[in-house]
Amino acid sequence: MSLAFERVPAQPVPEHARQHMVRMRDGLRLATDVYGHDRGPGPAVLVRLPYDKNSRYVFFDRVAERFTARGYVLVVQDVRGKFRSEGATLGWTGEVDDGYDTIEWVTRQPWSNGAVGMFGDSYYGFTQWSAVSSQHPALRAIVPRVTTTGVRPGLATYDASVAQPCWLEGVDYQAHIWIDNETYEYEADLTKRPLVAAYEEAFAAIGKRSDGFDLAVHGIELTAYNGPHPYDARPVPVLHCVGWFDNLGIAHMRDYTELAKRPAWAAVQYLYADTIDHENYFLEQAPVQPENDHMADDAALSTMLDAYCGPALEFFGVFLKDEAAPASLPRVRWKLGHAGWRTSPAWPPPGAVPLDLELGAAHAALGPLPGGTLSPAADDAADRSEEAVSWRYDPDDLVPSAVANTFMQLHGHPDESATAARDDVLVFTTAAAEEPLDLAGPVSAVLHVESTAPTYDLFVRLLDVAPDGAARLVLRGCVQADAPGPWQVGLGHTGYRLRPGHRLALMVASSDFPNHVPNSGTAENPWFTTAPKASLQKLTTGGARPSRLRLTVLAAPAGPEGGERP
Known part of the structure; x- marks a missing residue:
């Protein structure tokens, strides 16, 4: 049919x-x-x-x-x-x-x-x-x-200085918008292997194909x-x-x-x-x-x-x-x-300073919130013992994306606590804020990670965890790695108030589907693989290899709520 x-x-x-x-x-x-x-x-x-x-x-x-x-x-x-x-x-x-x-x-x-x-x-x-x-x-x-x-229509539009996972949404966009003068609405069957077959089916039905799609899946810029x-x-x-x-x-x-x-x-x-x-x-x-x-x-x-x-x-x-x-x-x-x-007068605004939070209690990071800890990095951090935690990448059991369409992230703005509870996801959480914490500038994570595979992906999400346990996205970023870390994952910039009683959580996974093409686990192009390989990733923190979240925060809360209107 x-x-x-x-x-x-x-x-x-x-x-x-x-x-x-x-x-x-x-x-x-x-x-x-x-x-x-x-x-x-x-x-x-x-x-x-x-x-x-x-x-x-x-x-x-x-x-x-x-x-x-x-x-x-x-x-x-x-x-x-x-x-x-x-x-x-x-x-x-x-x-x-x-x-x-x-x-x-x-x-x-x-x-x-x-x-x-x-x-x-x-x-x-x-x-x-x-x-x-x-x-x-x-x-x-x-x-x-x-x-x-x-x-970069076939790659995640995050940090051009490092390799990126294949951005499935970006290539899907090519396959709907850039075929001919008109656009085409259809649902590709993303369970197919190789994944490219889902779009070949669509092009066969339409009777035309997208040149932009063909360039993107072959990595041609x-x-x-x-x-x-x-x-x-x-x-x-x-x-x-x-x-x-x-x-x-x-x-x-x-x-x-x-x-x-x-x-x-x-x-x-x-x-x-x-x-x-x-x-x-x-x-x-x-x-x-x-x-x-x-x-x-x-x-x-x-x-x-x-x-x-x-x-x-x-x-x-x-x-x-x-x-x-x-x-x-x-x-x-x-x-x-x-x-x-x-x-x-500038961005980040005057008064913005870096705040480093170190990932700790790694043994608790697999499992539901709160998982491991995120706490201010101490001067004596190098004296702390190293600890590690491993998590799996299973191409037959992929970590779900927060939303199927990230162009409309806030339309649903879902609770991600169930994803944080998966046994193939790491999560580290701060203590509940006693006072407002105002994020105002860039955010990044430095993660010491190695893998049993020659290539693996790191997907990182920063979440706001409410007192009732609901966890919603603040920022996200990713890299495609081909060696042991440290890997710096840029999460972008934000202006965001963490309200009293709320906590920040850092979530780390190796897949994000259907927003991104699952990693092949090999040197094979993931669009064409029929048998992607499972792998095991290990994150290390503490001692000489502290994994950290770096925030940019205002030293004092930014005025009364409501603020100045444009």
């Missing part, structure tokens, strides 16, 4: 938009909607995306109402090979030249005064960085949201920038809109911190960090109830769009319309989870 799938075509162009087929330098034409075209010359905001410019998923007819009301022309374009646009369908390629050519077209229109900004999430954040690489002189400001300059890398391009003012719960958050904050090292970029970059996931669900509403679900409820969508558009409109007011001086914008505006908004 053939796999069932649904083909999703382009939705109608709204009546209040005017669609143009804009010609690129190679003669191909890209479908481009213009909102606010019936006004005199003014600044334009450009969005270039692959998700159907007219779909409810991207809601640009509603976004346009907010931008045109503030005097902007909003220009929204299907990228090459997607929906109404012409050309071959292969993401992350061609965006530099297409971005330049589209900006050039915008500047030649009667409704344009020559000033262009760009806006948008995820892939349409990446197209902004591609336009930066093109170095068109009319590009005056960008607002990339929950995105990255990097191009795409060449995105035929111009300079954005870091090396002409700086433009940038408002990084980061989500503390975004699955691209580590990569996005890497862009921010790398650009902060470059004086010309540092002078024009700003940070706006909210407690959101990739799909713009909020921590304060998690788990999301129907009345707060903007994917399904129009009133909830309207409320979300005010928060979604507001920072960009303020930023463009400064850099596209000269309504205020740049000094009027806080350099960093960040939300402290469970407390509220804060501003600071």
Whole structure:
């Protein structure tokens, strides 16, 4: 029986938009909607995306109402090979030249005064960085949201400096979005071995395949920038809109911190960090109830769009319309989870200091919470005895991911205490907080681990354990290891208040399915293995090999709850 799938075509162009087929330098034409075209010359905001410019998923007819009301022309374009646009369908390629050519077209229109900004999430954040690489002189400001300059669709988008497990969600995305102009909805049977067979079944049913998928499963990286890398391009003012719960958050904050090292970029970059996931669900509403679900409820969508558009409109007011001086914008505006908004001149904020917690009581780490201990590292830690604990990796009994779709992490925001109780998971927990503990900056773990296999994965989650025992995600990260540790696992940045009575827990496992492809346990590509190998991992702590969690915390609580609102 053939796999069932649904083909999703382009939705109608709204009546209040005017669609143009804009010609690129190679003669191909890209479908481009213009909102606010019936006004005199003014600044334009450009969005270039692959998700159907007219779909409810991207809601640009509603976004346009907010931008045109503030005097902007909003220009929204299907990228090459997607929906109404012409050309071959292969993401992350061609965006530099297409971005330049589209900006050039915008500047030649009667409704344009020559000033262009760009806006948008995820892939349409990446197209902004591609336009930066093109170095068109009319590009005056960008607002990339929950995105990255990097191009690693088949790998976890965490730390590019170390090997990463295969990010199944990223490759699955290729197999649904990047086949042809339309998108395809289907459920791949991820129990198949080899795993690639699940997608071969889908491509056979559809009658087409995804070139991006084929590149990703073979580990072939795409060449995105035929111009300079954005870091090396002409700086433009940038408002990084980061989500503390975004699955691209580590990569996005890497862009921010790398650009902060470059004086010309540092002078024009700003940070706006909210407690959101990739799909713009909020921590304060998690788990999301129907009345707060903007994917399904129009009133909830309207409320979300005010928060979604507001920072960009303020930023463009400064850099596209000269309504205020740049000094009027806080350099960093960040939300402290469970407390509220804060501003600071830099990130991490002044007063943030490292706090090292050492993993202890390893003998208790296998089993339910609280497991082993997390306690402040002492000066005499080297005098402590080493201790170790082993855990298994069984490809026939994989550790479940917290959610099947990490783009919507906060929609369900589940209790992970049952996962922490598995006998193939390690967990280490702090004592209950007596006072608020404010996390404000990067978090990482240094783990001394070895394995019986030549390759193994380390998946690390930082959890908030409530007084009732429920454990919910704060941060996560992973590495793919090929030797004994120590391995540093970056968990990204956060602004998060651990409330009195709550505890932090560090969870360590060797699988995370279905978010990631199970390790083959050998040198074989895990997409093609039919018999992945089990293994045994051992973590050591104490003595000369202390395994540690490093937090960045504020030395004093960050003001009253509620905080400053943006």
